[in-house]
Amino acid sequence: MPVYAMMSLDLPMKTIAGIEKICRVFLWKGRKDVRGGHCLVAWKDVCSPHEIGGLGIPNLKLLNLALRTRWGWLCRADPMRPWAEFNIQISEQARALCEAARGNGEALHFWYDHWLPEKRSLAYLVPTLLSEISGRASRLSVVEALHANGWLRAIHSELSFQALVDLLVVHDRVAEVILSDYDDRFRWKWSGNGIYTASSAYAAFFRGRVLAAGATEVWSSKAQTKCKTFMWLALKNRFWTADRLSKRGLPHPARCPLCDQSDETIDHLLLGCVVAREVWSTLLRGWNRLCWLPTLQASLAEGWTSLVVQGKKERRNLNTSITLICWCLWKHRNSVVFDAATPNARKIQQMIDSEGRAWSSAGIFHSVDFSLSCLVDFLWNVIE
Structure with missing residues (x-):
């Protein structure tokens, strides 16, 4: 379009x-x-x-x-x-x-413009009265309405009780309004x-x-769009993991496909699973940040947003690195579920290494002096 x-x-x-x-x-x-x-x-x-x-x-x-x-x-x-x-x-x-500054009232609509001191329209304050009037009474400018109570004289229909109450509200609101000589002004607020x-x-x-937890971290990373979309869905818990399949009465694995110890949820799969924690432990040890190791009950949104680094470039690289790791964990999980692969933390690290090399070659990691150490360089040392 x-x-x-x-x-x-x-x-x-x-x-x-x-x-x-x-x-x-x-x-x-x-x-x-x-x-x-x-x-x-x-x-x-x-x-x-x-x-x-x-x-x-x-x-x-x-x-x-x-x-x-x-x-x-x-x-x-x-x-x-x-x-x-x-x-x-x-x-x-x-x-x-639009924000209106009342002047002579010629350009302001009496009922619909926000010309009152509280920046509300009369249509918002007295909807019942406005719904029961029509014709010229509903099309008045402020100057026409205030001159000799023109708004009141233009109402000829019979009004309900609530409309009469609204009429008194309007009378009280406009009784002391004084117009000036300069033109009405409008400002885009x-x-x-x-x-x-x-x-x-x-x-x-x-x-x-309400701002969404983790949204800034997801979309500020330099990962591929499909990977950022994956993290967006993960934060919303919209993947068909065992917990969601179970709620809908659909076939599902009894335990996490990677660790075979706990129920599978997206937070458990990416953070709390034994296999996932082994991967995170290896990486965080290289970053000298083992204190960031996720707990068994960790939440992706809360855990991610709680990490603190210095500098926008470092924050962007960290967000990109976390996206890469979670993406590879999910791909390995799918290999286990659909291709009967064997859960293996080392294979996940090799996948992260391979993807990381490609991302680094594409310039996704903007700086090799990443303050937590370069993810890709560290993985090369660990795996090779």
């Missing part, structure tokens, strides 16, 4: 649903069409920014709204535009993104310079969401 089309058209939900279906099928199965049951993560979570636990794929509905907000913003911030006289509909969400950008409009729709 070209961006220019999304800037000008209000995409129907049917169109958005059709595009998202194609995206879902391609993301999870890499095919043109499949039947249901393949999505590992809800699509609304997939279409969220990285920092709140999403995959960063754009939410088409919100992106469409963010792009179209441009026209409403320009109509108000630059009314001299030749097309500004057209009656461009501005959504409530778009109005909420989601950017430092007060000017609209599509990226800031889109990001504003996700403000206030």
Whole structure:
């Protein structure tokens, strides 16, 4: 879908649903069409920014709204535009993104703009009253509404009890409002310079969401996209390990395929398993950080975010190294489950060495003076 089309058209939900279906099928199965049951993560979570636990794929509905907000913003911030006289509909969400400084009230919508001192709209404060009025009464500017109580005289319909209560609320809120002589001013409150950008409009729709533990560590690494996506799914516990298969009554191994001692969970497989701990122990000994050795009950998100290193470059290399190790542990687990391979910590180390050499040659590890010692150089010494 070209961006220019999304800037000008209000995409129907049917169109958005059709595009998202194609995206879902391609993301999870890499095919043109499949039947249901393949999505590992809800699509609304997939279409969220990285920092709140999403995959960063754009939410088409919100992106469409963010792009179209441009026209409403320009109509108000630059009314001299030749097309500004057209009656461009501005959504409530778009109005909420704009901060209004009340002046003479000529450009402010009485009901929908956020011109009150508490930066709320009357539509938000008195929804019942607004739902029961129509016509000119619902289209007043602030100056028209305040002049001789024009907002009150324009209401001719019979009101419910709650609407009458709302009417008194409006009367109290506007009774002492005094307009000035200068023009109303509008400021985009989601950017430092007060000017609209599509990226800031889109990001504003996700403000206030809870940050996802481990998201920064996953996406700041320099690993391949497929490896970062693997870590994203691991943090969400969305792999079909024995614990999740058991909950759904599906066939599953009774114990962890690597150690055959404990129930298999993603945290156990990558951190708490005897085989995994042997791999981690070997690597951490070379880094002189045995104190980082995961416990038997370790959580991937908590354990990863608790590690402290100095410098952004070192942090990035550490995150990349952890991604590499977990990726190789998972690949070895799949070999054991599907190819009847024998669990072997040394084979995992050899796999890490092979992958690490390739990653290092590709420039993924940015510095050989990594403060914890270079992962690849250490593995060469251990294995060779």
